[in-house]
Amino acid sequence: MAPGVFSSSFRDDFLVFISFRGFDVRYELIGFLYAALRRAGVRPLFDEDFRRGKEIWPEIERAIVGAKMSIIVLSENFANSEWCLDEVVLIMELHRAAGQIVIPVFFRLTKAVVEQQSGSFADPFAIYDAEKPEKANTFRAALSNAVEISDGDRHVAPAIRPAEKVVDDIVLNVLEKMNLESLDADYKGLVGIKPRMLQVQHLLDAPSDGICIVSIWGMGGMGKSKLSECVYGSCCGQFDGFCALSNYEGDQLRRELYGMRNRGYKKVLILLDGVNKVQQIEFLADLCDKVKFGAESRIIVSTRNRQVFKGVGCEDFEVRTYEVPPLTSPEAHDLLRLVAFGGNSPSIDFDAVVEGVIKYAGGNPGALIELGKFLSTKPDARLWESKLKKLTRFPLPGVNSDLMTSFDELDSEERTIFLHVAFNFKRRGKEAVIAVLDACDLDAINGITSLVDRSLVLVDRYDRLSLHALHEAMATEIVRKDPTWTIENLR
Template identity: 30%
Template sequence: MAIQVAASSSCHSFSTKYKYDVFLSFRGEDTRHIFTVPLYDALQHKQIKAFIDDKKLGKGERIAPALLKAIEKSRISIIVFSRNYATSTWCLDELAHIIRCKEQKNQVVMPIFYKVNPMDVQYQANSFGEAMAAHEVRFRDNVEKVQKWRYALSEAARLPQAWLFEDGCQSGFIEGIAKDVYAMLPPKPFHNIGHMVGLEPRIEEVMSLLDDSDEGACMLGIHGLGGIGKTTLAKAIYNSIFYQFDGSCFLSDVSKESKKFRGTVCLQQTLLSEILDEKKMKFGSVHEGISKIKHRLSRKKVLLVLDDVDELKQIEELAGRCDWFGCGSRVIITTKYKQLLLAHNVEKTYEMKVLNDHDSLELFCWHAFHTINTPKGYQDMSTHVISYAQGLPLALRVIGSNLANKNLEEWRPILGKYDRIPESSIHEVLKISYDCLQDGAKSIFLDIACFFTEEKLESVEERLEACHSGARFYIEVIVEKSLVDVDRDGCLWMHDVIEIMGKEIVRREDPSNPGERSRIWDYKDILTMLHEDSGSDKIEGIMFDPPQQEQVEWSGMSLKKMNNLRILVVRNAQFLTRPKYLPNNLRWLEWKEYPCTTLPSDFSPGKLVFLRLQIVFSNWKSH
């Protein structure tokens, strides 16, 4: 049984700097292990930062100032009233301070009556009456203290946001409290947007389209050029409204992720896990995933974002129809291709337009000067520079970062390069930032663009340091240049427009023959090269990771021509013949389902720094 009233709106407008979301006041010997710790764990699971005191005070000890400070620095205080709560002077001091914070700072206070009658607390009857009578005897020379405690007990028991547990399912009761607390707290942004320019009116326009829908589920598509800010807009909207739904999920880079081995199944698993707040469920096919999404989410109000969709089947297999989701659900799709939205009968669409000159200048200045205003002496050049970006936020960010921390004399030769670029070639505009890098940074950039987007930064740094002296420094440089980012999970992330630019730089090394390029990542090119033994000493890195497992027939000698090969990564492929030769220049060797128990006898691993082999035992007999 629960007594509950919604929190007042004031809890959404706190201005105090809080350290904790929740402070837990409880009698340790009554409820620590059987109730309060499970409640703490449930709050933590919802990413609610709670304070729980682990210390046990001896008789007569006073409450520590740090504990009082923790109460003051919490948005919400939860008081777990139990049978022996009032026997502890420490608990009573906590309670008195909590009530003071409620009265003076408008702190939200939630009493939980754990197997006690609220009337016993309010009027100090039964165990609470006995405890207070004992305190009056003990503190007969300090009547004011006891009166303060009695007042705090009475005030707390009368509060509207209250929960009463007598018996029944305790885990469900705890989950209900956690959900209530989560709803009371101001929404926490899931995605870091950075400096927003020109987004507010766009957010309002999209919100208007979402609000204009009927009570059923609604799909909305955001379309526009690559680098125009579709993902940023979707993240901003997600941050603004996610807490209004039963569950939410933002699926990033759908086009890229869906093309990986079992990629769509993994996306379906992530979708269900995040919306239902459960561990990832296991299923073996896209069809089974569709069935589970429809079954589990058809009565839930959900928010789902499919970011960067480039094929119709991605929408069909992840969001299907509106009736897959409950009333009030919202599905937002971002794509470069409006035709995809029309083909799926997405009725509500929003076209992202380029930034106007005013917003373009502000965004450029933010990245070039770390301020929204143009410094004296830079006004004319800055106005000229923004014309190169054609209103694309990505280009403005990259150009601004490229010119940051440089004086006007250093700007002039760089601007000369921009001036020679055809007006329509945004890739060439972005490439200027690459051209301005040192050779070591260029090599690192190409390695990341071709091989290591979405890999953990720490892991890539460690391994590339073996291939390039100063790799960590160069990675910092290209991050500062806005050519690559590090996401909230610590993984490298590169905008697809920049990734395409990097791969195009490598492709131009020899447009007709992949075997004469420095890096190869297309699995079809790699298969052809292995079949035909057409590699060369130009190749420095190979990433063989086909979307479906490939069976590879080769002589085993194809790598003999690749004396400068530094990086060899093989995943999701079954080689029928073991490698008979490996280049001695290898620094990074990763081979899943390696078809032998030994490396080639003439391989000298003196330069090898990273080695990961997963050996296939079934292949032993054939070797």
């Protein structure tokens, strides 16, 4: 079966699927392995997390496809389970077609038994050969591939070796293959991520009387999703259960939350990435009211829109908002140097134009990355200067499409107010602008509040309105491309 036909609801870079024969290893090995992986910040998942039956096989397929890695624990009675062998077939197909990381473990048996289907594997394969010869050959090929990719004798565990030692070695190998030296790994290439992670973790750790939501909020391109994922990955091991969903449907969230409740989890961590509708938080509030997680549970929500927390039932949560700050000037220089110059310092010819690019991006890492990639193909500083002059009128498509998501979510009146602010009211006092727009029969106070909550309009300490340079360029692009908007009409 082709892995491409499956779509995963799991969005966890630290998800590991474990295929094993419960009869052999559930108590002697898997319990230790499950706990050790969780302590290491890795989410272990296996088919026993689902209710048995043919109807749950699609869920298991999605779990395997969504996993960063699979561990196959081959044991004495493994071949007696056609279900386990089906898992191995899918895992090895994903390894071949999609590069999924696989760690085979040989527990209390030799590689030869698996590869040759001898010993305890002989009788079940005799039955498969007689009843399902084609499937038997598929099983053989998958097992042979598993033996072939195994790491020497590293995970061959004879009876004399304590299970705890086997587990320690497996967990170390998992972290090595995931390039996770520890939860304090150096997040290479993620400029400025560590101090921001600490600030979010401080909000998560502060005590609360009930379930607390930490909202990671900011304009498009600020790195909300990556920051959320890094925080989630660094602390999920502290919770009984955890799940991460992006751009999710209600059924996915219901399935995850009820699954954790059915497993008896009370202290849970939930990551919801890309939440931009009030209805999503209302649905979450209703589910949390039903599943009754403990007060130490935490929910991380990344969003462009603070208004998602103003719906029915949202008052049941304590919401703590972390506004993602722009990169500092040194951080912006580091990121641009990394992307555009391969980590090297640019020649002095580029000094002025580098400053111009950084000023234009305004500390937005997504914009800096897109600009850096584009400009990395331009070896001459004069080409950079030429492109920079055009950016105010012709933004890079990758940058503009990301920002346009927030504009597209506005109603027609909010769009009108946004463009009025962009072309007529920058650096004007908010109350004065509201008075003018109210006189034009626009609901200015609610419109401007919505724009501020979506990071489309900024209010400085003097209560003056302004826009990020990227949003100014976006506004110019809107009126240039769409004949229904003209600067003359806006004025």
